[in-house]
Amino acid sequence: MTVIATESLSKRYPRVTALDRLSMDIGPGVTGLVGANGAGKSTLIKILLGLSPTTEGRAAVLGLDVATSGGEIRERVGYMPEHDCLPPDVSATEFVVHMARMSGLPPAAARERTADTLRHVGLYEERYRPIGGYSTGMKQRVKLAQALVHDPQLVFLDEPTNGLDPVGRDEMLGLIRRVHTDFGISVLVTSHLLGELERTCDHVVVIDGGKLLRSSSTTDFTQTTTTLAVEVTDSDEHPDGTGALRKALQGRGVATQDDGGGLPGAGHTVLLEAESEETYDLVRDVVADLGLGLVRMEQRRHHIAEVFRSNDEQGAQGEPDAGGATASEHAAARAGTAAAAEKTQTAAAEQMGGGRDAR
Amino acid sequence: MPADSTQIHNIGYRHYDGPRLGRAYATRSLFSQSLRGAYGLGRSAKSKVLPMILFGVMCAPALIMVAVAVATKADDLPIDYTRYAIVLQAVISLYLAAQAPQTVSRDLRFQTVPLYFSRPIERVDYVRAKFAALSSALFILTAVPLIVLYVGALLAKLDFADQTKGFAQGLVSVALLSVLFSGIALVISAVTPRRGFGIAAVIAVLTISYGAVSTVQAIAHEQGSSEAISWLGLFSPITLIDGVQTAFLGATSAFPGKEGPSAGAGVVYVLVVLALIAGSYAALLRRYRKAGL
Numbered sequence: 001m002t003v004i005a006t007e008s009l010s011k012r013y014p015r016v017t018a019l020d021r022l023s024m025d026i027g028p029g030v031t032g033l034v035g036a037n038g039a040g041k042s043t044l045i046k047i048l049l050g051l052s053p054t055t056e057g058r059a060a061v062l063g064l065d066v067a068t069s070g071g072e073i074r075e076r077v078g079y080m081p082e083h084d085c086l087p088p089d090v091s092a093t094e095f096v097v098h099m100a101r102m103s104g105l106p107p108a109a110a111r112e113r114t115a116d117t118l119r120h121v122g123l124y125e126e127r128y129r130p131i132g133g134y135s136t137g138m139k140q141r142v143k144l145a146q147a148l149v150h151d152p153q154l155v156f157l158d159e160p161t162n163g164l165d166p167v168g169r170d171e172m173l174g175l176i177r178r179v180h181t182d183f184g185i186s187v188l189v190t191s192h193l194l195g196e197l198e199r200t201c202d203h204v205v206v207i208d209g210g211k212l213l214r215s216s217s218t219t220d221f222t223q224t225t226t227t228l229a230v231e232v233t234d235s236d237e238h239p240d241g242t243g244a245l246r247k248a249l250q251g252r253g254v255a256t257q258d259d260g261g262g263l264p265g266a267g268h269t270v271l272l273e274a275e276s277e278e279t280y281d282l283v284r285d286v287v288a289d290l291g292l293g294l295v296r297m298e299q300r301r302h303h304i305a306e307v308f309r310s311n312d313e314q315g316a317q318g319e320p321d322a323g324g325a326t327a328s329e330h331a332a333a334r335a336g337t338a339a340a341a342e343k344t345q346t347a348a349a350e351q352m353g354g355g356r357d358a359r
Numbered sequence: 360m361p362a363d364s365t366q367i368h369n370i371g372y373r374h375y376d377g378p379r380l381g382r383a384y385a386t387r388s389l390f391s392q393s394l395r396g397a398y399g400l401g402r403s404a405k406s407k408v409l410p411m412i413l414f415g416v417m418c419a420p421a422l423i424m425v426a427v428a429v430a431t432k433a434d435d436l437p438i439d440y441t442r443y444a445i446v447l448q449a450v451i452s453l454y455l456a457a458q459a460p461q462t463v464s465r466d467l468r469f470q471t472v473p474l475y476f477s478r479p480i481e482r483v484d485y486v487r488a489k490f491a492a493l494s495s496a497l498f499i500l501t502a503v504p505l506i507v508l509y510v511g512a513l514l515a516k517l518d519f520a521d522q523t524k525g526f527a528q529g530l531v532s533v534a535l536l537s538v539l540f541s542g543i544a545l546v547i548s549a550v551t552p553r554r555g556f557g558i559a560a561v562i563a564v565l566t567i568s569y570g571a572v573s574t575v576q577a578i579a580h581e582q583g584s585s586e587a588i589s590w591l592g593l594f595s596p597i598t599l600i601d602g603v604q605t606a607f608l609g610a611t612s613a614f615p616g617k618e619g620p621s622a623g624a625g626v627v628y629v630l631v632v633l634a635l636i637a638g639s640y641a642a643l644l645r646r647y648r649k650a651g652l
Contacts (some may be wrong), residue, residue: 101392102388
């Protein structure tokens with residue numbers, strides 16, 4: 001069953017091309033739509049809601065054509081916009097009841113569904129207070145609730161984690177996961193953070209400049225994007241613990257990078273690609289052998305641009321490295337597994353040249 | 360209090376398989392919500408204060424007149440039904456200035472509009488519901504005093520046929536006034552999402568235009584050009600209504616020297632009123648074409 005299908009869908013404005021011959025099929029489940037700002041994510045949602053005519057091509061949502069059945073589609077889908085959209089002077093309950101009625105629910109059903117939905121998104125006593133006094137996290141929950149209140153078959157969530165702190169993000173992502181697993185509602189969620197979607201989505205679609213860059217299940221993605229960030233202490237024996245670890249890892253044939261983000265403590269983090277479970281063991285053993293303290297070892301969340309960038313750099317970096325042979329072999333192996341995506345990714349990396357230069 | 364302690368038990372997610380009443384129902388719901396909102400009902404106590412005070416101020420003179428008419432056993436009401444709204448136009452302007460921005464600017468300012476348009480409701484439905492709601496609210500504000508006057512007149516045993524005719528003419532006049540004024544005020548509010556500006560702009564357009572027109576009319580009256588007086592009335596909303604009811608609804612004109620338009624000029628007045636109403640409807644539709652998502 002296909003939830004969303006597009007066929008060479010294009011949207012051109014007088015000056016920009018927002019979507020360029022986009023063809024994809026999205027099944028039930030949680031699907032992530034990733035792209036940088038201005039990649040065409042919001043335009044796509046607008047078209048899928050039947051609110052904006054396509055320049056060419058076709059799109060269908062839940063088997064209904066967006067050009068002719070906009071009203072029917074909007075009755076069956078929910079939409080959570082990216083921006084703030086809540087009036088501050090009414091309570092969450094009043095607001096969501098009103099929105100439920102706007103979706104066509106009779107008054108009694110609207111009240112009942114509102115109480116249910118607000119409870120499911122985690123709003124309890126505070127739902128009777130005016131929205132103006134809510135935290136960003138609570139506001140995001142109200143926005144999610146109004147998208148779910150009419151029990152849609154599909155929801156579009158536009159940047160639902162925007163403005164949330166790490167804990168809030170995790171809660172929201174967990175909630176999104178539940179929307180599918182517990183409520184049985186398919187989800188299309190947009191973000192510019194790929195790492196965030198990796199953990200939540202069954203399937204990820206990457207668009208850039210209105211073009212489809214990649215569409216694959218999340219497991220494919222995780223293989224090529226898991227980056228480990230390792231931080232160690234210094235010891236008397238190794239005054240520069242980070243440098244020692246890097247050297248030791250290179251000796252074992254693992255390519256490393258420094259964390260060039262320019263953030264505080266950046267020089268003290270070693271980044272490396274985790275090929276498999278053994279990489280974790282290897283790092284642990286190497287650190288133990290050197291007698292250093294392991295401060296942290298974590299999976300790094302990727303910014304979408306970084307995925308393309310690191311891929312591109314790895315190819316260039318391999319040759320002059322100390323462990324040259326193994327490193328380039330490693331890069332070649334990587335290129336092999338991601339062969340299908342490689343070409344488009346390099347193209348994307350070139351497009352994002354600005355980011356690369358900055359580094 | 361931590362969230363867990365308030366959670367008694369989780370009964371899981373329940374799907375909704377009841378009726379979905381669709382577009383027309385949603386439009387009606389939006390209409391009733393906006394109409395109630397125009398009197399602060401279903402909103403905070405603070406937002407009830409102003410509309411209710413203005414409603415009281417609007418009705419008070421009618422009650423006093425009725426009391427006087429009954430007490431003095433007068434043979435006519437001190438004021439015509441058609442004249443009432445003209446005399447109290449300042450109250451009407453204040454009410455519109457306060458409630459028109461409330462009706463439309465809130466949704467624009469807080470960007471709630473996309474939430475409506477991502478539902479079965481269409482742009483046309485939204486504009487119609489809002490337009491109808493504010494017109495109805497204004498009609499209630501202007502028609503209730505007339506009902507008070509009419510009931511009072513009957514209690515004072517004034518001539519039934521005469522009073523009924525005047526009352527009916529008054530109702531037609533305030534209905535026209537409500538639609539015209541709401542249209543103008545809604546367009547102004549819809550293009551000024553900042554509430555303060557909206558209030559000021561509505562008051563400015565309604566009162567300054569009247570002030571300018573009546574000043575120029577007074578000058579024309581001094582110079583004896585009675586023809587000019589009736590044409591000048593085309594340039595402010597309240598004098599437009601005055602002109603229409605003078606020409607067709609048996610009202611005595613409030614223009615200087617009672618120089619209301621003749622039946623011929625009255626047709627022009629009606630056409631201008633209808634054009635303004637249609638124009639403001641079209642302008643609102645245009646405004647919301649950009650506001651969706």
